[in-house]
Amino acid sequence: MLNHTAYLALALYAASFFCYARALYGAHRWVGRLASLFLLGGIVAHYCALLERSYGTHTIPYDDLFGSMSLFAWLLGLTYLALEIIHRQRSVGAFVTSLLFVWVGAVSALAPTQMPPPLPARGPLFAFHVTLNTWAYAAFALSFILSMIYLFQDRILRSRRAVAAFWRFPALDVLDGMSRSSVYVGLAALGVGVVSGLIWEHRLTGTYSWGDPKVIVTFLIVAAYVAYLCLSRNAIWRGARAARICVLNFAVVLFSYTIVNLYLTTFHRFF
Amino acid sequence: MASTSNPPNAPPARRMGIRIALIGCNHRTAPVELRERVAFTTEQAVDAASQLRQRGILEEAVVVSTCNRSELYGVPADTAAPIADVLEEFLTAYHRIPRSDLEGRTYRWMGADAIRHLFRVASGLDSMLLGEAEILGQIRTAYGRALEHGATGPILNRAFQGALEVGKRVRAETEVGARPMSVSLAGVKLAERVFGSLKGRTALILGAGEVAEQVTEHLRNRAIGSLRVVNRSFDRARSLAAAVSGQAIPWESLESAISAPDIIVTSVGDAGAILTREKLLRALTAREGRPVFVVDLGMPRNVAADAANLYNLYLYNIDDLGEIVEQNKKARETEIPRAEAIISEHVAKFEAWRAGLEASSVIDELRGRFRHEREKLLRERLDAQGVSPEERERMAGITEELVERLLAEPATRLRHGRGTQEHLSSIHALRRIFGLAREGESGEEL
Numbered sequence: 077m078l079n080h081t082a083y084l085a086l087a088l089y090a091a092s093f094f095c096y097a098r099a100l101y102g103a104h105r106w107v108g109r110l111a112s113l114f115l116l117g118g119i120v121a122h123y124c125a126l127l128e129r130s131y132g133t134h135t136i137p138y139d140d141l142f143g144s145m146s147l148f149a150w151l152l153g154l155t156y157l158a159l160e161i162i163h164r165q166r167s168v169g170a171f172v173t174s175l176l177f178v179w180v181g182a183v184s185a186l187a188p189t190q191m192p193p194p195l196p197a198r199g200p201l202f203a204f205h206v207t208l209n210t211w212a213y214a215a216f217a218l219s220f221i222l223s224m225i226y227l228f229q230d231r232i233l234r235s236r237r238a239v240a241a242f243w244r245f246p247a248l249d250v251l252d253g254m255s256r257s258s259v260y261v262g263l264a265a266l267g268v269g270v271v272s273g274l275i276w277e278h279r280l281t282g283t284y285s286w287g288d289p290k291v292i293v294t295f296l297i298v299a300a301y302v303a304y305l306c307l308s309r310n311a312i313w314r315g316a317r318a319a320r321i322c323v324l325n326f327a328v329v330l331f332s333y334t335i336v337n338l339y340l341t342t343f344h345r346f347f
Numbered sequence: 348m349a350s351t352s353n354p355p356n357a358p359p360a361r362r363m364g365i366r367i368a369l370i371g372c373n374h375r376t377a378p379v380e381l382r383e384r385v386a387f388t389t390e391q392a393v394d395a396a397s398q399l400r401q402r403g404i405l406e407e408a409v410v411v412s413t414c415n416r417s418e419l420y421g422v423p424a425d426t427a428a429p430i431a432d433v434l435e436e437f438l439t440a441y442h443r444i445p446r447s448d449l450e451g452r453t454y455r456w457m458g459a460d461a462i463r464h465l466f467r468v469a470s471g472l473d474s475m476l477l478g479e480a481e482i483l484g485q486i487r488t489a490y491g492r493a494l495e496h497g498a499t500g501p502i503l504n505r506a507f508q509g510a511l512e513v514g515k516r517v518r519a520e521t522e523v524g525a526r527p528m529s530v531s532l533a534g535v536k537l538a539e540r541v542f543g544s545l546k547g548r549t550a551l552i553l554g555a556g557e558v559a560e561q562v563t564e565h566l567r568n569r570a571i572g573s574l575r576v577v578n579r580s581f582d583r584a585r586s587l588a589a590a591v592s593g594q595a596i597p598w599e600s601l602e603s604a605i606s607a608p609d610i611i612v613t614s615v616g617d618a619g620a621i622l623t624r625e626k627l628l629r630a631l632t633a634r635e636g637r638p639v640f641v642v643d644l645g646m647p648r649n650v651a652a653d654a655a656n657l658y659n660l661y662l663y664n665i666d667d668l669g670e671i672v673e674q675n676k677k678a679r680e681t682e683i684p685r686a687e688a689i690i691s692e693h694v695a696k697f698e699a700w701r702a703g704l705e706a707s708s709v710i711d712e713l714r715g716r717f718r719h720e721r722e723k724l725l726r727e728r729l730d731a732q733g734v735s736p737e738e739r740e741r742m743a744g745i746t747e748e749l750v751e752r753l754l755a756e757p758a759t760r761l762r763h764g765r766g767t768q769e770h771l772s773s774i775h776a777l778r779r780i781f782g783l784a785r786e787g788e789s790g791e792e793l
Contacts, residue, residue: 233541234661236671237674244525247539247540248542313636316659
């Protein structure tokens with residue numbers, strides 16, 4: 077799969093990771109800005125790589141495992157960059173970009189060298205449905221990363237031992253806010269994605285496949301994240317407990333993305 | 348304890364025409380009693396700089412005076428006596444103290460060493476509390492005052508602007524100034540790890556002792572939204588609250604008061620555990636589980652130890668904070684080599700710039716010397732022979748061109764080798780060979 081733009085995206089993600097990590101350990105302010113610029117460059121190059129793949133399949137690259145995983149990584153980067161700008165907080169960047177680099181690198185290295193053949197046309201609504209659902213998973217992955225950092229930070233605060241990076245990490249309150257923002261993005265994307273999928277299916281078959289395991293697990297995911305949002309404001313659950321819920325919720329997302337897609341569903345097995 | 352060796356990692360001193368001289372004493376070289384006697388008030392610092400220039404001792408001057416140091420920086424004018432002796436004489440005379448009192452209590456640096464010292468001071472590496480931030484502001488103020496009164500010139504402007512840049516870089520790019528070094532600041536910084544910005548947050552101060560005042564000051568600097576003070580003596584609470592634009596609360600209202608704040612700081616002496624687990628649990632419930640950060644600076648402790656297990660309550664006592672401060676001190680010390688590397692980079696930049704000035708100055712002086720000799724020769728040889736004005740003009744033109752041709756090559760070479768040791772040596776050699784060195788500029792002695 078590795079074409080020139082994919083190589084470029086990988087290189088930019090690596091440069092971005094390096095700058096974010098340097099910024100975490102007290103580099104000059106411009107290093108942090110450079111990290112964001114590299115990430116933006118990586119996202120643009122990654123988009124071009126996806127576009128190139130799309131020319132081969134005549135649609136968004138969701139139909140094979142590698143294209144779908146690459147799309148997931150791209151949306152994760154995009155969501156993070158948006159949250160970084162909104163929350164004005166760069167200290168999580170090193171974690172996200174390291175994941176992006178490893179993920180995109182692995183996907184690119186393991187992908188078959190030949191392009192998948194063109195697919196039967198399913199229309200833009202279907203592409204919209206899959207893209208939004210993938211975006212939702214990417215946003216939930218981001219909230220998982222943020223919750224993990226929250227739990228780590230909380231653990232250090234409780235142990236009363238300040239490690240070096242501790243002073244550079246975002247505050248618990250900021251992590252909590254970013255995580256919730258990410259879940260809001262995920263729920264909105266998933267909601268619209270599910271509705272567009274249902275409309276597409278009804279247009280095609282005149283029915284709704286409510287019994288499909290993918291649909292059932294998706295509603296379970298929605299319920300789990302709505303519960304997280306409610307509990308994260310609740311007196312007993314707010315804080316570290318809510319962060320743990322967010323981490324557990326992501327296990328359901330992973331289950332849906334892997335086991336359900338590969339083995340359980342028939343209707344949603346698109347690779 | 349006069350210092351004649353180089354500062355750590357310093358290159359050997361260079362002997363050049365345009366130099367910065369420094370004399371000073373600090374917490375390492377002089378006891379507080381002596382430092383008090385040679386300290387400058389704001390007005391005195393301006394006056395001293397002005398006098399140094401008026402008396403022809405320095406061409407440019409800046410006086411830096413803080414509680415831990417008094418330093419005179421300047422660009423020496425052409426004087427016969429060693430500049431450091433002249434500056435020390437001035438320092439003692441200005442403060443009307445016997446010179447013997449300052450004997451062995453000062454340090455003297457010249458050229459690159461003086462610049463390195465200034466950059467280390469601005470970076471907080473020469474401070475009593477490694478990496479402290481206040482010194483950068485104090486240098487900015489001292490330089491600003493000197494600039495305002497016209498006491499500085501191109502050399503000191505460049506040096507002090509460089510120092511401010513180095514100070515900022517060292518703090519931004521290393522951990523030297525990153526972590527809190529006092530118990531009070533550590534408490535506030537830890538609260539920021541929970542809440543992020545403290546702007547608009549609420550804090551309750553229990554007790555009105557010295558440490559509580561320090562914490563309150565740090566909180567106020569961070570634009571805390573509301574500050575409440577509770578003390579057994581209501582008058583004392585009112586006085587501290589008034590000083591920090593806070594609100595004094597009677598001791599009897601303590602239980603209701605603890606349910607509101609995000610941060611609680613306790614430093615009540617001889618009181619034992621005022622805040623029990625039950626009281627804090629009630630407070631957390633009233634806050635709907637929102638986190639509370641508690642700093643217990645009391646001795647004996649004011650917060651029951653078992654309260655540390657409460658969910659969403661972060662409790663730090665004085666030992667916890669002391670340990671963090673100790674860790675931070677060690678961490679700061681390990682960052683010194685990184686800070687020194689930044690300083691060396693900027694010293695080299697300054698030296699390159701200074702060498703550029705030197706090169707221009709040497710070429711100009713050489714040109715002046717050659718022209719003078721040319722004029723002398725024309726007078727001796729042509730005027731005596733009664734050569735016509737046209738012929739004399741022609742000869743003058745030819746010799747002028749010869750001077751320029753002779754200078755073209757050295758000027759180009761000096762321009763291209765800026766900042767290298769060889770380049771600096773060449774400038775010095777030129778000065779020596781052509782007798783251009785200023786009087787008293789042998790460089791052997793400061």
